[in-house]
Amino acid sequence: xxxxxxxxxxxxxxxxxxxxxxxxxxxxxxxxxxxxxxxxxxxxxxxxxxxxxxxxxxxxxxxxxxxxxxxxxxxxxxxxxxxxxxxxxxxxxxxxxxxxxxxxxxxxxxxxxxxxxxxxxxxxxxxxxxxxxxxxxxxxxxxxxxxxxxxxxxxxxxxxxxxxxxxxxxxxxxxxxxxxxxxxxxxxxxxxxxxxxxxxxxxxxxxxxxxxxxxxxxxxxxxxxxxxxxxxxxxxxxxxxxxxxxxxxxxxxxxxxxxxxxxxxxxxxxxxxxxxxxxxxxxxxxxxxxxxxxxxxxxxxxxxxxxxxxxxxxxxxxxxxxxxxxxxxxxxxxxxxxxxxxxxxxxxxxxxxxxxxxxxxxxxxxxxxxxxxxxxxxxxxxxxxxxxxxxxxxxxxxxxxxxxxxxxxxxxxxxxxx
Numbered sequence: 001x002x003x004x005x006x007x008x009x010x011x012x013x014x015x016x017x018x019x020x021x022x023x024x025x026x027x028x029x030x031x032x033x034x035x036x037x038x039x040x041x042x043x044x045x046x047x048x049x050x051x052x053x054x055x056x057x058x059x060x061x062x063x064x065x066x067x068x069x070x071x072x073x074x075x076x077x078x079x080x081x082x083x084x085x086x087x088x089x090x091x092x093x094x095x096x097x098x099x100x101x102x103x104x105x106x107x108x109x110x111x112x113x114x115x116x117x118x119x120x121x122x123x124x125x126x127x128x129x130x131x132x133x134x135x136x137x138x139x140x141x142x143x144x145x146x147x148x149x150x151x152x153x154x155x156x157x158x159x160x161x162x163x164x165x166x167x168x169x170x171x172x173x174x175x176x177x178x179x180x181x182x183x184x185x186x187x188x189x190x191x192x193x194x195x196x197x198x199x200x201x202x203x204x205x206x207x208x209x210x211x212x213x214x215x216x217x218x219x220x221x222x223x224x225x226x227x228x229x230x231x232x233x234x235x236x237x238x239x240x241x242x243x244x245x246x247x248x249x250x251x252x253x254x255x256x257x258x259x260x261x262x263x264x265x266x267x268x269x270x271x272x273x274x275x276x277x278x279x280x281x282x283x284x285x286x287x288x289x290x291x292x293x294x295x296x297x298x299x300x301x302x303x304x305x306x307x308x309x310x311x312x313x314x315x316x317x318x319x320x321x322x323x324x325x326x327x328x329x330x331x332x333x334x335x336x337x338x339x340x341x342x343x344x345x346x347x348x349x350x351x352x353x354x355x356x357x358x359x360x361x362x363x364x365x366x367x368x369x370x371x372x373x374x375x376x377x378x379x380x381x382x383x384x385x386x387x388x389x390x391x392x393x394x395x396x397x398x399x400x401x402x403x404x405x406x407x408x409x410x411x412x413x414x415x416x417x418x
Contacts, residue, residue, distance in 0.1 A: 152245070172218045239282070264304045283369055400416050
């Protein structure tokens with residue numbers, strides 16, 4: 001049986017506060033500064049031991065008393081100010097829609113199988129059909145003068161297939177936050193695809209450009225399993241590690257659905273703010289729960305936090321993607337900041353049973369997000385004196401509005417090279 005985990009936010013990290021939490025929750029707390037490749041958080045956390053992520057003021061505990069946590073939050077003198085149950089996160093790509101539909105409706109199973117068959121066997125267009133990938137054209141890559149050189153971009157996803165020819169010769173730092181799985185292997189493929197969009201260069205099969213920040217320092221944090229599932233604690237663990245490493249850009253192509261009028265998680269809003277205070281920009285997928293033209297679904301977590309940049313997806317006809325979530329909860333948090341290409345996006349991909357090439361087309365706000373992450377790296381190289389908050393403002397300021405599109409769907413508009 002799965003053990004319940006809670007993510008606990010502290011008022012401060014003073015020794016007396018941590019000791020008080022240890023006493024109240026009857027656990028031993030280990031600071032993340034003592035974690036290493038031989039001592040991972042998932043090896044530490046159990047019913048007797050918790051981990052404090054020192055850059056975030058967040059503790060992960062297992063099987064504690066929820067009533068006790070509620071009492072602590074209501075006590076103004078208690079160091080615990082907020083808690084929530086651990087969430088499950090999934091890749092924010094189009095295939096996720098298929099798996100959800102399968103669970104929800106047996107009546108349309110034939111249609112789902114037809115769509116799945118199409119997506120898994122979608123052919124790569126002939127070489128003479130492709131120029132620069134459409135997404136690169138849309139954001140103005142043809143006039144790019146910068147390559148992200150010297151900027152650390154961290155992809156929080158399913159890992160990276162390090163044997164892929166486009167990455168085999170690069171120096172890449174990574175860490176796995178999933179027990180028993182390596183960061184430098186990616187049977188899932190989602191992480192390799194996102195890494196390609198953000199930090200790739202030219203396709204070996206066509207010679208056409210498909211990636212943005214080709215000279216950045218690529219970092220990998222495996223927070224989603226090979227089956228495409230992660231949790232709050234794995235994501236928080238990775239963000240804390242990335243801040244310790246002073247990475248400047250974190251790209252999160254993952255999402256957990258939220259309800260209409262649901263307020264953003266205090267946890268992720270605090271994490272986002274603390275990242276910005278450490279000159280680190282978190283960029284996240286808006287989620288793919290919508291089925292337009294019916295009323296779209298609200299922006300997913302953690303992108304619905306105001307301190308985390310939320311990215312919507314558009315298609316090659318400059319229309320909002322049918323699956324892309326919208327800013328329906330602006331009064332409580334959860335607006336779209338910008339949009340980027342997210343339909344039929346070709347990028348690097350592992351060779352496997354469903355893909356015989358080194359490239360594959362995927363759709364989702366997952367694909368839109370690394371476009372923005374790569375662009376942020378170019379901006380940071382171009383404007384080295386700007387901090388993360390200022391880079392965010394520049395990305396929105398230079399985004400291009402799309403005629404006839406609503407702010408709730410695309411925010412400030414389509415990201416652009418400057």
